[in-house]
Amino acid sequence: MNSLYMPKDSLIHSLDPRTKMLFVVFVVASSFILNDPALQLVFLVALFPLVVMAKVVKPYLISIQFLLLFAVLIMTVHGIYNPIGVTPVFEIFGGLTFKYESMVYASVMSFRILVIGTAAVLFVMTTHPSDMASALVKWKVPHSFAFILLSTFQIIPIIAREAKIVMEAQQARCLDVKGSLIQRVKNLVPMFAPLFIITFMKVHQLSYVLECRAFSRKGEKTSLRETKIGSLDYTFLLGMLGVLAFEIYLKLFMMGSLHLTTDALLTYSLFGTWIVFGFMIIKFVVKQFQGKIGGAN
Amino acid sequence: MDITFKDVSYIYQANTPFEHRALSGVSFHIPSGSFVAVIGHTGSGKSTLLQHLNGLLRPTEGKVMIGDYQISAAEKTKDIKSLREKVGVVFQYPEHQLFEETVAKDIGFGPLNFNVEPKEIERRTGQAIKAVGLPEDLLQRSPFDLSGGQMRRVAIAGVLAMNPEVLVLDEPTAGLDPSGQREIMDMFSRQHKNNNLTTVLVTHSMEDALRYADHIIIMKDGEKYMEGAPLEVLVNKEELQRVQLDLPEVIQFLHQAEKQFGKAIPYRKQGIAQLAKELTAVVKGGESHG
Ligand SMILES: Nc1ncnc2c1ncn2[C@@H]1O[C@H](COP(=O)(O)OP(=O)(O)O)[C@@H](O)[C@H]1O
Ligand SMILES: [Mg+2]
Numbered sequence: 001m002n003s004l005y006m007p008k009d010s011l012i013h014s015l016d017p018r019t020k021m022l023f024v025v026f027v028v029a030s031s032f033i034l035n036d037p038a039l040q041l042v043f044l045v046a047l048f049p050l051v052v053m054a055k056v057v058k059p060y061l062i063s064i065q066f067l068l069l070f071a072v073l074i075m076t077v078h079g080i081y082n083p084i085g086v087t088p089v090f091e092i093f094g095g096l097t098f099k100y101e102s103m104v105y106a107s108v109m110s111f112r113i114l115v116i117g118t119a120a121v122l123f124v125m126t127t128h129p130s131d132m133a134s135a136l137v138k139w140k141v142p143h144s145f146a147f148i149l150l151s152t153f154q155i156i157p158i159i160a161r162e163a164k165i166v167m168e169a170q171q172a173r174c175l176d177v178k179g180s181l182i183q184r185v186k187n188l189v190p191m192f193a194p195l196f197i198i199t200f201m202k203v204h205q206l207s208y209v210l211e212c213r214a215f216s217r218k219g220e221k222t223s224l225r226e227t228k229i230g231s232l233d234y235t236f237l238l239g240m241l242g243v244l245a246f247e248i249y250l251k252l253f254m255m256g257s258l259h260l261t262t263d264a265l266l267t268y269s270l271f272g273t274w275i276v277f278g279f280m281i282i283k284f285v286v287k288q289f290q291g292k293i294g295g296a297n
Numbered sequence: 298m299d300i301t302f303k304d305v306s307y308i309y310q311a312n313t314p315f316e317h318r319a320l321s322g323v324s325f326h327i328p329s330g331s332f333v334a335v336i337g338h339t340g341s342g343k344s345t346l347l348q349h350l351n352g353l354l355r356p357t358e359g360k361v362m363i364g365d366y367q368i369s370a371a372e373k374t375k376d377i378k379s380l381r382e383k384v385g386v387v388f389q390y391p392e393h394q395l396f397e398e399t400v401a402k403d404i405g406f407g408p409l410n411f412n413v414e415p416k417e418i419e420r421r422t423g424q425a426i427k428a429v430g431l432p433e434d435l436l437q438r439s440p441f442d443l444s445g446g447q448m449r450r451v452a453i454a455g456v457l458a459m460n461p462e463v464l465v466l467d468e469p470t471a472g473l474d475p476s477g478q479r480e481i482m483d484m485f486s487r488q489h490k491n492n493n494l495t496t497v498l499v500t501h502s503m504e505d506a507l508r509y510a511d512h513i514i515i516m517k518d519g520e521k522y523m524e525g526a527p528l529e530v531l532v533n534k535e536e537l538q539r540v541q542l543d544l545p546e547v548i549q550f551l552h553q554a555e556k557q558f559g560k561a562i563p564y565r566k567q568g569i570a571q572l573a574k575e576l577t578a579v580v581k582g583g584e585s586h587g
Binding site: 058169 | 314378381386393394395396407441456
């Protein structure tokens with residue numbers, strides 16, 4: 001509940017966190033090597049089977065919606081207004097012209113966001129936070145640093161939850177959220193003073209608990225959750241290496257002769273994001289509408 | 298004020314991977330002036346239910362009616378501020394909401410937000426601090442210098458000072474010492490009677506539910522599991538055990554006595570002395586007949 005981790009039983013989950021971290025690095029690198037919309041689209045589609053394998057399709061689609069909003073915005077606004085565009089592709093509403101170069105630029109950027117987002121979501125959803133910390137320790141990251149990272153991940157939702165509780169309590173005493181600017185600034189006090197104190201108390205308690213468990217003891221530490229690199233990880237790593245080599249080969253020797261990106265592809269990508277976006281809006285409106293009907297009865 | 302829930306469902310973080318249905322299809326009616334106890338296992342949705350009572354949460358489906366106020370997903374409740382003035386909520390661990398420099402200012406924070414006159418605030422503050430059993434010379438101290446139990450009382454005084462018509466209490470005595478628990482509960486009971494309040498209490502103590510409430514609602518996994526008068530609901534051992542609840546000790550004791558002596562003593566909220574008398578009568582009566 002505290003993190004995005006989705007406990008499931010899958011091949012991806014059983015990979016070592018280190019493999020998955022390298023995977024994220026690999027995807028980021030690839031998204032920059034393949035700075036061509038067509039290739040990135042292929043890459044994005046190729047990542048999807050991994051999502052299916054990790055059994056997180058539904059939560060993935062829900063989380064990726066937000067990135068899609070960015071994509072729609074970038075594709076539309078850049079496509080029309082980015083000054084690097086010269087060759088018109090098509091026109092809407094008279095006067096607003098999508099241009100080839102700007103569309104390429106916008107598509108590359110949006111696909112990159114989606115590709116990296118996919119990898120990040122995949123990593124976070126399939127990796128237990130503690131596993132990540134112990135994997136970091138295996139990479140000779142100091143134990144206390146790994147712990148700071150881990151506890152930061154964990155304390156953010158806790159603080160968010162406390163913030164909600166405090167805010168509700170003050171709202172119940174009718175803290176006025178409207179009013180003049182000075183009033184609003186003053187209103188931050190009832191919100192943040194308790195929150196600060198609670199957080200401070202929590203951290204204080206945590207430090208006691210850690211001391212009681214000999215956290216600052218010197219020497220080698222063992223981990224409750226052991227991670228191991230196995231044959232599956234090696235297969236995966238080799239696969240990544242292969243793909244990476246192929247990408248570099250593509251980039252170095254074939255970019256000149258390969259013209260995968262066409263007007264049609266760009267246009268369809270743009271329309272595609274619009275259509276998905278349209279569905280999201282329709283779903284939202286229907287939800288609101290159902291609420292209205294429900295309220296009328 | 299009457300409180301009515303009509304098919305209320307609530308989903309936390311709807312449309313995210315963490316969607317969680319905390320209430321489903323809850324309906325009940327609480328007439329004005331009742332003292333209602335809401336009981337249930339941790340996570341059964343009690344706190345979620347309470348947060349609907351002053352419009353902090355709006356039901357995902359269904360609607361909540363409190364007096365003339367309506368809360369539903371579709372429409373914004375008119376005048377939510379005046380609703381919140383009438384419904385005072387004591388949250389779990391209310392001492393966490395203290396923030397002012399002095400106890401007096403913190404108690405006056407609610408009334409001040411409702412534009413109550415300074416004179417009147419001062420009067421109410423004095424009243425509230427007495428009601429929760431703290432000496433008045435604490436008023437000028439910082440709330441953070443107090444003990445945990447005292448902080449709890451200050452926070453409760455802050456809600457009482459709003460002069461609510463409905464008092465909503467989420468485990469108000471959790472973590473206090475036994476005598477403190479008893480004092481605070483008696484204080485709520487007095488407030489309930491003297492000010493004609495409608496009170497909704499979430500508690501884990503079957504004893505408190507039996508002693509103070511005139512209506513019981515038992516929650517299970519976000520649904521209403523049982524509802525009724527305390528002496529109907531809190532005597533049914535099997536049904537209660539199904540939701541990990543025990544009979545109140547008095548009832549357990551009386552059941553045991555019935556087994557032992559073959560004669561039931563009806564429970565009418567008698568005190569311990571009275572019960573002892575009746576039990577003696579049963580035991581002696583049994584001997585004289587045998
Ligand atoms: N802010 C929240 N976000 C998501 N889930 C929540 C939130 N608050 C409570 N829940 C979940 O809703 C359920 C009911 O919670 P709650 O009403 O606090 O139960 P109770 O007060 O009976 O212990 C629990 O399963 C809890 O995990
Ligand atoms: Mg609760």
